[in-house]
Amino acid sequence: NAGVTQTPKFRVLKTGQSMTLLCAQDMNHEYMYWYRQDPGMGLRLIHYSVGEGTTAKGEVPDGYNVSRLKKQNFLLGLESAAPSQTSVYFCASSYSTSGGNKVWQETQYFGPGTRLLVL
Amino acid sequence: GENVEQHPSTLSVQEGDSAVIKCTYSDSASNYFPWYKQELGKGPQLIIDIRSNVGEKKDQRIAVTLNKTAKHFSLHITETQPEDSAVYFCAASLGGYQKVTFGTGTKLQVIP
Numbered sequence: 001n002a003g004v005t006q007t008p009k010f011r012v013l014k015t016g017q018s019m020t021l022l023c024a025q026d027m028n029h030e031y032m033y034w035y036r037q038d039p040g041m042g043l044r045l046i047h048y049s050v051g052e053g054t055t056a057k058g059e060v061p062d063g064y065n066v067s068r069l070k071k072q073n074f075l076l077g078l079e080s081a082a083p084s085q086t087s088v089y090f091c092a093s094s095y096s097t098s099g100g101n102k103v104w105q106e107t108q109y110f111g112p113g114t115r116l117l118v119l
Numbered sequence: 120g121e122n123v124e125q126h127p128s129t130l131s132v133q134e135g136d137s138a139v140i141k142c143t144y145s146d147s148a149s150n151y152f153p154w155y156k157q158e159l160g161k162g163p164q165l166i167i168d169i170r171s172n173v174g175e176k177k178d179q180r181i182a183v184t185l186n187k188t189a190k191h192f193s194l195h196i197t198e199t200q201p202e203d204s205a206v207y208f209c210a211a212s213l214g215g216y217q218k219v220t221f222g223t224g225t226k227l228q229v230i231p
Binding site: 040042092096107110 | 125155162164
C-alpha cells in the first residue's frame, strides 16, 4: 500500500495562475481532507469530504475549490493563485468505526505534502 | 466550533529527561484526541491517541492522559532520545466524520 500520495511535491506559481493538487489514497477510506500548514498556525482545514461526490468547507476555504469524483482521489484547485496561498498543503484520509453507541473518529493518515510558492 | 490550545510552543530537554506537552479543548462533546509527530519535510504521523472513555493510555515511552472535567489532555515522553526531536501536534474531534481540530504545535528539541 502506498497510503496517501500527493502530486506535485513542489510548485511555483505566478499570481493569477491556476493549478490543481492531486491527492490519492489506496486504503478505501471514506473521509478525505485538505489542510494548509503555515509557520506558527498549525494545520488548518481547507475543505473535506465524507464520501464520493460530497465536499464541505473547512475553516479556511476561500480561494480554493475541491472535487471528489472518485473515492480514492481528492482534488484541490486554486483558480487564481495569490501570494497569501504560499504554504505547505497536506492531504489526509480516515474512516470511522462504531461502538458503544458512539461513532469514533479513526486515525488520519497524511500525505507527504505539497510545497507551493506563489510569486 | 472546537478550539484547541497547545503549550508550550517550544521545548528543549536533555537526552534522557522527560517531556510534557499540554493541550486544552473547548467542546465537551469531543471524544477523540490524537497526537501527531511531524519530522522536517514530512507529513504528520500519529504516535498515540485516546478516546473519551479512557483516562490514560501508554505505548512504551509515550503516554497520554485525559481529564474530561478540565477538558485537558497531555502527552508525556519519558527517556527522551535525539530522534524524538520534531514538532508535535495535539488534536480533538467530535467523532465520526467530524473534522479534527489541531493545536498550533510544539517544537521539541532533545539535546544529546
